[in-house]
Amino acid sequence: MARLSHRLIATALATASALTAGACSAGPPVRAPGRTTITFWTMPFWIGRPNNLKHLIEDFNASQSSIDVQLTVLDWQTGRETIKKAVLDGRGPDVWLANNGLELDLLTAARLAPLDTLGYTAEDLGRFRPMVKVNEYQGRLYGAPLYFDVNVLLYRKDILQQYGFPTPPTTWDELKSTAAAITGRSAAAGKKVMGWQFKGMDDHLNAINPTWESFLCQAGGTLTSPDFKASTQNTEAGRTAMTYMKSFYTDRTSATGTSALNGFVDGEVAMFSFYQSVISDIAAGNEKTKGKWAVAPMPVGPKSGCSAVGGHSLVARAGLPDPEAAGTFMRWLGSPSTSAQFMEFHGIFPYDTAKVPRETKVVVDSTYNTDPSWAAITTQFDRSTPDLLLQDRHAFQARWDAQKADVVAGVDGRTPVDQALRSIDGKVGKELNGG
Structure with a gap:
């Protein structure tokens, strides 16, 4: 949404x-x-x-x-x-x-x-x-x-090409290896560029919601049960998605607090994902961004290439x-x-x-x-379905508030992954069952 x-x-x-x-x-x-x-x-x-x-x-x-x-x-x-x-x-x-x-x-x-x-x-x-x-x-x-x-991949063509990547990543594995290589090689050269940033782990916390829901979907997860009566994030798919996201910060490929959008415009972040309407903000970077960036479909996860709508x-x-x-x-x-x-x-x-x-x-x-x-x-x-939005309308505010707190804490390592997912399901489940 x-x-x-x-x-x-x-x-x-x-x-x-x-x-x-x-x-x-x-x-x-x-x-x-x-x-x-x-x-x-x-x-x-x-x-x-x-x-x-x-x-x-x-x-x-x-x-x-x-x-x-x-x-x-x-x-x-x-x-x-x-x-x-x-x-x-x-x-x-x-x-x-x-x-x-x-x-x-x-x-x-x-x-x-x-x-x-x-x-x-x-x-x-x-x-x-x-x-x-x-x-x-x-x-x-x-x-x-x-x-x-729809959430898409935004990438700096100039940065990827500089570090030997003529095309954007197409899978989770490629995303991780490409981002890690850019972060590591740029730091070694004396001017660190963050290879990837999850939008929402920065100055725009609300953005963690479509970001998280996109990666959860790609891992095969859902927000609720089919009858919309139970929150279903504390699952194998939820653990897969959050553990993957956390790995970017554990191995220092990414750093929390850095603005995905502003860093991208300034050439300090090589890739991030967000709704495609952010293109207007990128284009407003004028000479900082003109001809230097492009859009790609989201890297495909273990189960699909879907994303938030x-x-x-x-x-x-x-x-x-x-x-x-x-x-x-x-x-x-x-x-x-x-x-x-x-x-x-x-x-x-x-x-x-x-x-x-x-x-x-x-x-x-x-x-x-x-x-x-x-x-x-x-x-x-065309890869995405109505399912996430139809699920998201149930206990919407409780879910978005919980995810802003618990996904960020789970991904940046302040809270164990299982605990973060249980916390989301607990808060959302309470709302789904009438508070």
Whole structure:
């Protein structure tokens, strides 16, 4: 899931007040005469160009004679909780930005409107890629994806080539040996470069969640039992994944506390993995990174090459007086032609390109063909399944809090691996069983 911060978020937050024109997080909308007002709350997901969202809303309003959308932009640090609390309190927005996978308690409390009650037809829903299943609950879809994220391998071509590696690693064994060689040889040459960093073992602790879940998945592990009633990380797969990650720090290939992203941009980290939307941050390094890096699929683990999936969707509040108006806006903002624009920040196109209008397919195909990063991104996306996100929505907050503490402690050696995994299962299991 895209529960992340980026260097460019600071820019986005700085413009939020301009976007909202002083709007607060709650309160009655100002009704436009003769028009249905739809309140839309979001975080600034258009990385690097937050004003583009404002312009989209202006374009939609100008195209409508009976619908008026009022935009409120919230910050990434508090926005999701602000929305959730307001919705549960009955004073939330009509439409909002949600993480792919959706919030389980909003689903179980029937606070979200199924897409088929908002005017989405079977044809509309059938255009999405199969990964749309992450927004399914009890056989119905509740979220319309704007784009998907997937964990990929980011690597410095210049550094790998300098130390004799013309291609990126493709397996766990190759990743470890390549990283160890770069760390060791660079240190011996007098200018140490960390061969690898696990995102989340640094200044961005929240990132340990998609990082850990990717490696757990590759080891054949799951987050929960099939019935979602038990946490299942203290298993052979969990021990395999955490022991592997720990080995990078035990043998000093990696060092905790070093920023994966900043180190990568500065040429002090050779490789790391994260959601592909981090490409925008890497490109912002300009001359530090231009032409020096590339994207590859994740190195394949003992069981598979899967990885965590994220991204964002549009959802609507259940019980709206005019659900068709909300659906009209959602279908417009999340349409194939608009979603193609989100590929600018490397958001993965959520539609099957064989089922979209020809003019949109031309744009999408051209984007794929002009940026070599897309081949690796789409390969990785096709390796992944909805399973992790569907499991992750159960006791989500308890799991992400537990993993931030216990995975980091287990990997950096402060806590034995078995103890760290038992701790996660204990904390998450308690939540799964009603606290």
